[in-house]
Amino acid sequence: MTDHPSTFKAAETHQEGIQWDDRASIHTAHDGQGILDGAKGLRRGTLAEMVAEVMAYPPERRGDFVIQKAGDHKLERAEIEALAARSDFPG
Template sequence: MADHPSTFEGTPLKTGEEAWQDRAALVAKESSDGLLSGANALRRGTFAEMIRHIAMLPEGERDQYVIEKKGDREYSAAEALELASRDDFPSNG
């Protein structure tokens, strides 16, 4: 996830770290596919903030949303919850 292409030859960087501070958006799952899906963002912030937001939603609502992260990657609610449970997930403070 932190392995974004560098500007030199477009090759991924091997940092081994999550990019918790990357820009991300919370998007309704039904409108997440397509060219203008980023324009449909319900909320924007850091990747960690969007993960926290999904984790705070009632269990029955989580699957209605995805996180679109810098680098054109989409994370499901299940993936977000897995990331939130990691030891290296940043605290809210």
């Protein structure tokens, strides 16, 4: 889970595993996305911080939110909960 690969100095930048410090933001699950989607973020921070934020909600509310991670990856409730349950989750 990394940002799009870089070609800076033609170095390989792909890293295996979860990049907990990647940029991420929390959005309401059905915010319509669109051209102004970046402005609709409720909170921004690292992936680890955003997973912890969503997990702080009661289970019945977690499906109201998604995490949009740098690199155009959208995480929904099941994936967020799976990340939080990992033994290497820093939160």
